[in-house]
Amino acid sequence: MVDLMIKNSDETKVKSPKQAVSKLKNTIEKKTVFGTKNFNLWYGSHHALKDIQLDIKENDVTAIIGPSGCGKSTYIKALNRMVELVPIVKTSGEINYRGRNIFESSYEVEELRTKVGMVFQKPNPFPKSIYDNIAYGPRIHGIKNKKILDEIVEKSLRGAAIWDEVKDRLNQNAYGLSGGQQQRICIARCLAIEPDVILMDEPTSALDPISTLKVEELVQELKDNYSIIIVTHNMQQAARISDKTAFFLNGEVVEFDYTDKIFSTPRDGRTEDYISGRFG
Amino acid sequence: MVDLMIKNSDETKVKSPKQAVSKLKNTIEKKTVFGTKNFNLWYGSHHALKDIQLDIKENDVTAIIGPSGCGKSTYIKALNRMVELVPIVKTSGEINYRGRNIFESSYEVEELRTKVGMVFQKPNPFPKSIYDNIAYGPRIHGIKNKKILDEIVEKSLRGAAIWDEVKDRLNQNAYGLSGGQQQRICIARCLAIEPDVILMDEPTSALDPISTLKVEELVQELKDNYSIIIVTHNMQQAARISDKTAFFLNGEVVEFDYTDKIFSTPRDGRTEDYISGRFG
Amino acid sequence: GSETETEDAATTGSNAAETTDSGDAQLTGSVSGDGSSTVAPITEGLVEEYGAVQPDVKVSVGVSGTGGGFEKFIAGETDFSNASRPIKDEEKAELEKAGIDYTEFQVAFDGLTVVINPENDWATELTVDQLKQLWVEDGTTKKWSDIDPSWPDEEIVFYSPGTDSGTYDYFDEVILEGADLVKAATLSEDDNVLVQGVSADKNAIGFFGYAYYLENEDKLTAVSVDGVKPTNESIESGEYTPLSRPLFVYAKNSALKENEAFYDFMKFTLEHAGEMAEAVGYVKLPDEKYTEGLTALEGLK
């Protein structure tokens, strides 16, 4: 896979010296967060992910695009083993998180998930106060000290760029907020346990344009500290915010490369068809 | 409104003589099916449609585009008064169907809806056999003769380009079909009462690419006999299949014009932003 | 009832010193009984009055019917059982099997009263034979004229207590001598319904406890049996036969011994049953019967 990556980037038409340097740096220096090897996944007899090979690098924003039903959500949910909540799921192959196969039987899912946070398609705050929403993660992991919790809540809400909007009503129910605010609360909730990676499954698809913009900006800010993997059906969004893009089709990775490469000169005809809106 | 139309088409850059002729013909000859005058709609206190002015012509495919929540579905549902199923809805202004205001108190909705068929976003066949699905409409209108019903069913299924796929299993439950097939069954069901206008609310958004293509082709065929109004969030789709496009934003009609005009040289900056994917 | 016994043993211990014979001393403890719905009103009155004398003794009485009461008595769940008929042989055997010794006390008379509609002026006096003729099932549809040709040629409407009541049993035994009761009869466990039925229909006849008749004297006519009308006097004196039946309380001997409160309550019962019976519409026994009972009770202490 690493070979392939280098080959890919060789093929890329380098547009500017700066870009070239940054890409080279990426390939050489950036550590792999998630290494996916020959990964297959079945829902019962339905083969939803086929032989996935994909290396996701530290501090990148990686976008996953593809038409409905191609397996985007399935893949991202495999990364924190959320997909196992569906009882009929079977997998083969490996997904290595920081070098260790997460499907190893000794790997505790709870441990993995404290490292790999997730933001969902529909904002899903708990029907609790804003404060309790953010404090939920730290609390379940045994942090009870009120002062520390207060700090974590503030820091996370600031991190999710929503502190100013809610600081005066931390005790109100999170469902009183607008959809966009709710989604940022969910991001803040995720930040509260300071994960290493953040998975986002179409985080803006239920939001209005302005909220979408805010979340997109937030993603750009977060990438300094987190590795982010984002599923989106909005190609412009992928183009705007991601460093790399993977195009999924029918459970396969058709193409995975730098985002500008994918959107300017895709290697695969199907990628081109999809990007130009011929289907999906 | 008619003035506006002419003005609009004057501004359009005419691309070929043939097109020019057709447009001219349109403007002069085509009758108005739905004339919307100063139409407002509120959900409780939420002003969802604001002062809509829109004239929809006979045998056109009119696309309605716009970001989520802008009022597309609300508008299309106002055209057959489906929107009244929401009890808190209030309206003002007029929508004239073939010259008569559908909100007149003496206008029976049942009568209107026999004339104005509708296809929904999610396929919604009845949990009955395919045959009974199609025959439902004619039956409620009192057609009991088995031979006539048979003919109507066949003709409608052919019209919806699904006859060959289902002719051998007309007695099976419609829910056994794929999503795309179900959607064409719903179109056939709508054709069976021979409506004058067909409203379609994102008819392909729940479908796979191939089914989408089939439905799109079908729309093109149907326009010879029906006036079609189609809501879509897929701009390429609007560009591919419609004659005219209305762009909605926040409950207002920002721009309404020939589709090629909208997609090539929109008058309004917001239209351009939307089309180029800057939001939505 | 094992835990009741231990609990009671403790209370007996603490009170044993001062309680000699009368109920002056304050007792605690609990007493439980069950059984006949016929006897229940008397017991209820007694429990109510006893509460004033011994407020800390908890007496509870269920109304499961004579048979239901015995069932619980046999299971050892109750200290005493009210009955509107003498104990049956099966029940005796079961009690023996369960190792429960008991004593039978009579507490009052109930005069089973045969009633007719006030408009009925022909059947106010009946003999036991006529009663049997009326009530026995013989496969025919009965008319008044079948009994006496001078009576109307109209169908008789029968009302009887439910087949599972002591009242029915007693009537069946003494009048029908074990033969089946007429099938056309309307049976009800609720005596009020019988009152209602007879008072609404000119051709109706029914029977039930004396108390129900007393309450509804204005709506019903009581039939003289073999020339005797049911009254307090005729029942007490034994003149009203064979339809006056004794009502019983069966007490568990071991409980009388071990449970001071129960002993005291039984004593109170025998001392006051007569007046209470009259108060709720039954008939008291001749005084010597109660004295006999008290003597027997004394011996069981």
Added chain:
Amino acid sequence: MKYIDDTVVMKRMKSRLQINKFWKAIFFIATSLALFALVILLVRILSQGTGYLNWDFFSNFGSRFAEKAGIKAALIGSIYLMLVIAPVSMILGVGTAIYLEEYAKKNKFTDFIQMNISNLAGVPSIVFGLLGLTIFARMLFLGKSILAAGLTMSLLILPVIIVAAQEAIRAVPKEQREASYGMGATKWQTITRVVLPAAIPGILTGSILALSRAVGETAPLVVLGIPVILQFLPDSLLSEFTTLPLQIYDWAKRPQEEFQYVAAAGIIVLMALLVIMNSIAIFIRNKFQKRY
């Protein structure tokens, strides 16, 4: 060729609309009829019983005199009974529901439990009475105590509570659970901190309705032999006691006419208790109506 003749369609339209109106009226009348039955029932009871409703009625024990008869023992007994039934049935019911909804795999055994629960829901209450008599009163030596009756009634309403709790738990969106798991929460943490708090209104509503059924039940208590004549209040779970429906049943069977009115007064109290419980349920349902 056109199959649908516009003029025919329009002609038929009138009669179709008329038929619609006619049936709407029929459906409305049917609904009203049910409500009307309730009104008659209430009016009758109120007109008979209000005369006997006074403070003495609440503060007196039973009596052989109608004027002195009160429901103290029965009312307190019914309330005590509820205090046993509520926790027992809710712990068992909610526990079962959590097991079935959150833990149980979809297999034959789970199906069997589920089927068993629906069957139990249909078992006549009197059969539960026989069960309670044999198991609780006799085998476990609980006699005619509050505990024995409470356990019997708990089993009687258990299926209802299980089903209500299952529905409430199922109604918690799976996104809520996913959010919790996504933060590394364990299953039990997710259940106690996310699922149950969200499901509590539904569980309570269902439980209160089930409890109100238990309060009105008579038949199992008759079989258990719960006493009607007593002049004391229960002081422990093993005390004997009586309940409202039994007391009412006993009064209604008395020869004296006045006791019919006393019974009606008892019914008013019982119905008031039920209406209060139902109102609490409705209040909870409306107050905590799902917000997601």
Added chain:
Amino acid sequence: MASQGLEKEQSVQQLIAQSRNKKGKKIVEKLMPLILIITALISVLTTIGIVFTLIFETFEFFQRVSITDYLFGTEWLPFSGSEPLYGVLPLVLGTLKVSVIAACVAVPLGIAAAIYLSEYASDKTRRIVKPILEVLAGVPTIVYGFFALTFVTPLLQQLIPSLKIFNALSPGIVVGIMILPMIASLSEDAMSSVPNSIREGALALGATKLEVSLKVVLPAALSGIVSSVVLAVSRAIGETMIVSLAGGATPTFEFNVTGSIQTMTAYIVQVSSGDAGYGTTIYYSIYAVGFTLFIFTLLMNLLAQYISKRFREEY
């Protein structure tokens, strides 16, 4: 990871790591499913308990009375001094009469009310009427019993002079009133769970509400409606106090509904609150009747489940 904000320069992940691996959490995680499965088994134990309680005494009963006499006998005369007869059919017939009458009252009214509430009534009406109906379902059955005996029967006697004080008609109607809310409420649930999209599909074709209700919603909700009816009827079969009070105590094998009857449940009440001695055949007979009743309701319930599984609509 960024952790500047926190005191002691500790990151949240470090704090988490510290409190990880506490034994308690793991034990709870393992223990709870076990505790919960025990609670789930209580319901199974209850059934087993019921079956065993009934079976032992029923067995004793059949030592004394032959099964064929019991199952096919048309005379139920347990109290007859001369020759007691234990043919259960009159009790079954009494039960059926009441249940059928109850169903005749409750099914049409209940479904009509369900249609009204689900398809015609406004949200507000529904929110008010449904709880009121639930009150009706919650009225204690003894209250209904006296209602039947002292109100409905006299009323009916004005219309049908030949009606006896005890009859099948009046308790049948009142049991019908009692189960009506159950049918209305459960059917309404079934109908409102038919997705609105399907309703809209029909309305958009110009169908009237009636046509939508009867030809689309009703068939789609049929399994739910039918199983609500079956459940309600099974409730009617098991109903005790109403029939004890207003049905009478005369088991007859006749098909009229104006005369006194006895149901299986009423017989059990009669004996368990009556005079029959412990250990007598009569005493054992209530368990046999209870068992019969149990089988009846079991069959009804299985039928309801079968219907709702077999005919569940997919949409």
